[in-house]
Amino acid sequence: MKIWYVGDKSKALCEKCRKVVTTTFDYHDVPFESGIGVAKQIMAATCDECGTVVAIPPQSTPAIRVAREIASRPLEVVMAAPFMDTLDLASYRIDPSAGVFLRKSLIAYFVHRSVNDDSLVERLRRNAEVHRAKWRSWHDTPSKRLSMKVTPRVGDEFDELVKKSALNKTTLVKSIVMDIGSEVVEPEEPQMMPELRRMAAALAA
Amino acid sequence: MAFKGVRYRVIKALKEGTYQHAARGGIEDKNALMTGDISPEQLITIIGRCNGTHHESSEHHEFKGIEVHILKRDGWYIKFYFVDPDTIFISVHPSR
Numbered sequence: 001m002k003i004w005y006v007g008d009k010s011k012a013l014c015e016k017c018r019k020v021v022t023t024t025f026d027y028h029d030v031p032f033e034s035g036i037g038v039a040k041q042i043m044a045a046t047c048d049e050c051g052t053v054v055a056i057p058p059q060s061t062p063a064i065r066v067a068r069e070i071a072s073r074p075l076e077v078v079m080a081a082p083f084m085d086t087l088d089l090a091s092y093r094i095d096p097s098a099g100v101f102l103r104k105s106l107i108a109y110f111v112h113r114s115v116n117d118d119s120l121v122e123r124l125r126r127n128a129e130v131h132r133a134k135w136r137s138w139h140d141t142p143s144k145r146l147s148m149k150v151t152p153r154v155g156d157e158f159d160e161l162v163k164k165s166a167l168n169k170t171t172l173v174k175s176i177v178m179d180i181g182s183e184v185v186e187p188e189e190p191q192m193m194p195e196l197r198r199m200a201a202a203l204a205a
Numbered sequence: 206m207a208f209k210g211v212r213y214r215v216i217k218a219l220k221e222g223t224y225q226h227a228a229r230g231g232i233e234d235k236n237a238l239m240t241g242d243i244s245p246e247q248l249i250t251i252i253g254r255c256n257g258t259h260h261e262s263s264e265h266h267e268f269k270g271i272e273v274h275i276l277k278r279d280g281w282y283i284k285f286y287f288v289d290p291d292t293i294f295i296s297v298h299p300s301r
Contacts, residue, residue, distance in 0.1 A: 001221075001222030002221060002222040002223050003222075010225065010288075010291060011288040011291070012225065012293055013227065013265070013268055013271060013288075013293070015229050016230075018267065019268065020268070020271065020288060030228070030231060030232050031231045031232065032231060032232045032234050033229070033231040033232060033233050033234060034234045036234070039232060044228065052229070052230050053228045053231070054228055054229070055226060055227060055228055055293060056226045056228050056232065056239060057224075057225050057226075058222055058224060058225075058226075058239075058245070060239075061238075061239060061240070061241045062241070064232060064239060064240055064241070068234070068240060151240070151242070152234055153234055153235060195280060198279050198280070199280065202243065202247050202250075
């Protein structure tokens, strides 16, 4: 891996100067565009003409991860055990060796898929109604806590889905688990399995 | 630049670490390679699976003379350009 040092020169597009500019590397406090915070003193390349940070080298990724981790958001819900069993069974079916590691990615995948599809949002909204009797029958089972830390992007999409579906956080997760059940656990040959397996393979690499 | 040359050059940059991430004064949270949500090795695997049908290129919409490359494969969207001798990634994220 190449490492850039203070004073090294390179080139990049500067959107402010609207051209390819020469750049100089140094340590800077760089804010996240999503507004969640600042990565402090990371190596970055600034435009030699206007001083704007125009490029960030790979050596800054670990520090960016740490800064983002601090800024990442908790997502916690308490659900009846069968919800968690469904989620874990789906993970197991995708990749038996993945353990609970796939839980978060599966939820994120279904959130991401649903957020821009009105018919899927509508289905999530209806799940609570359709499965009411089943959910009620699970009331006496033990409660389990699903606790994850999600990136701001996943957190934002989840919030958007809460808004679009008009469901509360817990009911939304339960509805998503219903979708996961009907699409990943119940079918003999789930249509989306090849894609989910590729996702799992990429995550496990 | 023809697809094979693009693929060779971007994979070489990922292997050697001679790449950077585009910024506009801040950290683009959605760039999964910059945030470490995907590793260079994982990206190399995805790009290695690309053929010409997964590649598009066009002149940058704001900067004449800069050719921007887009690869779409395995649910990923990868956008970058070359400035000699480096490769600059504009976007690396799961496609919607």
